[in-house]
Amino acid sequence: MKNQSYSPEFRAEAVKLVVEQGLSQEAAAKRLSIPKGRLGNWMAAVKRGGAVAVPGGRGVPELEAENAKLRKELAEVKLERSNGADQ
Incomplete structure (x- = not known):
């Protein structure tokens, strides 16, 4: 074969x-x-x-790390926006 x-x-x-x-x-x-x-x-x-x-392409561990980083950044931006809307 x-x-x-x-x-x-x-x-x-x-x-x-x-x-x-x-x-x-x-x-x-x-x-x-x-x-x-x-x-x-x-x-x-x-x-x-x-x-x-x-x-x-990227492997699963690399994509998971990037996903965690992006989630953290998104949470920070949402927090900044909500604090800015209160002023």
């Missing part, structure tokens, strides 16, 4: 079928004609930090 190489974009789209569209790993693998175990490996890599992400 030939060892097939898949582009990062293909891998990211395969993971999206499971994560965003709710397909089972088995159904997604069958739809894409890839081994279920290979898709499972890509899913595990994403859970560890987004190793399957599209080039230039």
Whole structure:
């Protein structure tokens, strides 16, 4: 059996079928004609930090950190606005 190489974009789209569209790993693998175990490996890599992400993309830990930073900034701006409206 030939060892097939898949582009990062293909891998990211395969993971999206499971994560965003709710397909089972088995159904997604069958739809894409890839081994279920290979898709499972890509899913595990994403859970560890987004190793399957599209080039230039960011992993889950990085996105979570950015999300926390943006929430904090938003809360500060809302507080500033509410204090400014009282004056």
